[in-house]
Amino acid sequence: MTTEPETEQGPALPLPDRERVLEHAEELILSAWRSFDRFRPHQPLPDDRHLELLSAPVPTAPSDPIAALDAAADVLDVSIAQTRPRFFAYIGSSGLEIGVLADALMASHDVNVAVSSGAADLLEAQTVRWVGQFVGFDDEAGGLVASGGTISNLTALTAARERAIPGFRHEGAGGRRMALYCSAEAHYSVRRAAEVLGIGGNQVRGIELDSERRMAITACAQAIDRDRRAGMVPVAVVATAGTTLTGAVDDLEGLADACAERDVWLHVDGAYGLPAAATRTAAHLFKGLSRADSATVDAHKWLYVPKACSVLLVHDLAALEHAFSHHEGYLPHGEQLHAVDRTLEYSRPLNGLKLWLAFTVHGADAIRTAVERNLHEAQLLASLLAGDERFELFAEPQLSAVCFRRRTPTGLSPDAVNEALARAVAADGRILLAPAEVDGRIWLRACFVNHRTTDGDVYAIPEVVGELSETMAGTAEVRR
Numbered sequence: 001m002t003t004e005p006e007t008e009q010g011p012a013l014p015l016p017d018r019e020r021v022l023e024h025a026e027e028l029i030l031s032a033w034r035s036f037d038r039f040r041p042h043q044p045l046p047d048d049r050h051l052e053l054l055s056a057p058v059p060t061a062p063s064d065p066i067a068a069l070d071a072a073a074d075v076l077d078v079s080i081a082q083t084r085p086r087f088f089a090y091i092g093s094s095g096l097e098i099g100v101l102a103d104a105l106m107a108s109h110d111v112n113v114a115v116s117s118g119a120a121d122l123l124e125a126q127t128v129r130w131v132g133q134f135v136g137f138d139d140e141a142g143g144l145v146a147s148g149g150t151i152s153n154l155t156a157l158t159a160a161r162e163r164a165i166p167g168f169r170h171e172g173a174g175g176r177r178m179a180l181y182c183s184a185e186a187h188y189s190v191r192r193a194a195e196v197l198g199i200g201g202n203q204v205r206g207i208e209l210d211s212e213r214r215m216a217i218t219a220c221a222q223a224i225d226r227d228r229r230a231g232m233v234p235v236a237v238v239a240t241a242g243t244t245l246t247g248a249v250d251d252l253e254g255l256a257d258a259c260a261e262r263d264v265w266l267h268v269d270g271a272y273g274l275p276a277a278a279t280r281t282a283a284h285l286f287k288g289l290s291r292a293d294s295a296t297v298d299a300h301k302w303l304y305v306p307k308a309c310s311v312l313l314v315h316d317l318a319a320l321e322h323a324f325s326h327h328e329g330y331l332p333h334g335e336q337l338h339a340v341d342r343t344l345e346y347s348r349p350l351n352g353l354k355l356w357l358a359f360t361v362h363g364a365d366a367i368r369t370a371v372e373r374n375l376h377e378a379q380l381l382a383s384l385l386a387g388d389e390r391f392e393l394f395a396e397p398q399l400s401a402v403c404f405r406r407r408t409p410t411g412l413s414p415d416a417v418n419e420a421l422a423r424a425v426a427a428d429g430r431i432l433l434a435p436a437e438v439d440g441r442i443w444l445r446a447c448f449v450n451h452r453t454t455d456g457d458v459y460a461i462p463e464v465v466g467e468l469s470e471t472m473a474g475t476a477e478v479r480r
C-alpha cells in the first residue's frame with residue numbers, strides 16, 4: 001500500500017527569496033529600458049572580468065540569484081543590442097517593452113503550441129489573422145508563428161514543393177528536377193530552403209533586376225517556361241517585398257499574373273518590408289499581395305517585438321497540412337489537426353503572445369504610425385545625404401534602407417575608403433552602420449526599423465560619418 005509522504009516536498013529547484021529576486025529583475029529591466037530611450041555615446045566592449053566569467057566551468061554549487069542576475073545584465077550591457085535607437089546596421093528588432101513582458105509571461109507558463117494547447121492555439125491563430133488584416137493579405141488568413149523568416153520561408157516552400165509534386169514528402173523527387181525563382185537580391189534563406197528541400201541551391205534562378213532593383217517579370221516568366229520545356233518542375237516564385245540590401249519591393253501584381261498563368265505557387269518574402277504595406281505612404285508598392293499563396297512577415301523586425309516572432313500567412317491551411325501532418329501513436333488526432341501538423345517544429349513557445357499584446361496595448365494604428373515614421377526617417381537621411389557634397393546616395397529609398405558612401409578624391413579607392421570607414425564607425429560606437437556590397441561596390445547602409453529612433457538620431461549619421469572620414473583622411477588605411 002502506498003502512503004502519502006509525511007511532508008509536502010515542494011519543487012526540487014525552488015528560487016530562494018523569489019519575490020525579492022523578481023523585484024530585482026524588474027529593476028534591471030527598467031534600467032535597461034531607460035538606457036534604450038536615448039542613444040548611448042559609446043559601445044563598451046567585454047573586458048577581462050567578462051572573459052573570466054565567461055570561461056568558467058559549469059557551477060556545481062548554488063549562488064546568490066541577485067548577484068547572478070547582475071552578472072547576466074552586465075554581460076548584456078557589453079553586447080550589441082539592436083534595441084538602441086542608433087543601431088542602424090542590419091534589420092534589427094526593437095525589444096518592444098510590452099513584448100519583453102509577454103516573453104516573461106509566456107516563459108512562465110511555458111505552453112507548447114504543438115498539440116491542443118487550449119486557448120493558446122486560439123491566440124496564435126488570432127494573431128496570425130490580425131497580421132493578415134494589418135498588411136492586407138487576407139482578413140481570414142491562416143498560418144503560424146515561426147522562429148524567424150528563414151523558417152517561415154522554408155515552411156512555405158515545403159508546402160509549395162508538395163503542391164508542385166504531390167507525394168514528394170513520401171516518395172521523394174522520383175528523378176524529377178525542380179527549380180525556384182527569385183530576385184537576384186533575394187535573401188539567402190531562399191537558397192538555403194532550396195538546399196534543405198532537395199531542390200538544390202543551384203536550381204534557384206536569381207532573376208535579373210529591373211531599373212528599380214525589382215525582379216524582372218518577363219525574365220522570370222521566361223525562366224519558368226524554359227525550365228518547363230526542359231522537363232523541370234517549377235516549385236515557386238519567391239517575390240521579395242523589401243530586399244535586405246536596398247529595400248526594393250518586387251512587383252507583386254505582375255508576378256501574381258505570371259504565376260497564375262503558369263499555375264506556380266507565389267510566396268512573398270516580406271520578412272523585412274511587409275509591415276510597410278499597412279502604411280499610407282508605401283501601400284501602393286505591395287499591390288497584388290493578397291493574390292500570393294503565402295507571405296512571411298517578421299514581427300521581430302518591423303513590428304518591433306523582441307526575437308523570435310515571424311509570421312507565415314497562407315490562405316489555404318490545408319496546403320500546410322498536406323506538407324506536414326502526421327498521425328503518430330503518441331499524437332493521435334481525429335478530424336481536428338494539431339498546430340504541429342502545419343509546421344516542422346514541435347516544441348513551439350507561444351511567440352505570438354508578444355505580438356498579440358503589442359497589437360492589444362498599442363493598437364494597430366500606432367504601430368502603423370511608427371512604421372510611417374521609420375519611412376520618413378529614411379527619406380530624411382536620403383535628403384540630408386543628397387544635399388551634402390561629401391556623400392553619394394545610392395538611390396532614393398523605396399522603404400527604410402538607405403545605402404550611401406563617402407565620396408573620395410581622385411587617387412583613392414572609394415571601396416577601400418568606405419570599407420575603412422565602416423570599420424571606423426564600428427570602433428567609434430556612437431552609431432552602428434553596416435557595410436554593404438551593391439553591384440560590386442562598397443556602400444554604407446542604414447536601416448530604420450526601430451520605434452525609438454528620432455530625427456535627431458538620423459542627423460547623427462552624416463555628422464558622425466563625416467567627422468570620422470575627416471579623421472581618417474590621409475591615414476595609411478585608406479590608401480591601400
Ligand SMILES: Cc1ncc(COP(=O)(O)O)c(C=O)c1O
Binds near residue numbers: 147149242244
Ligand atoms: C528579406 C528577408 N528574408 C528573410 C530573412 C531571414 O529572417 P530571420 O533572420 O528572421 O530568419 C531576412 C533577414 O534579414 C530578410 O531580410
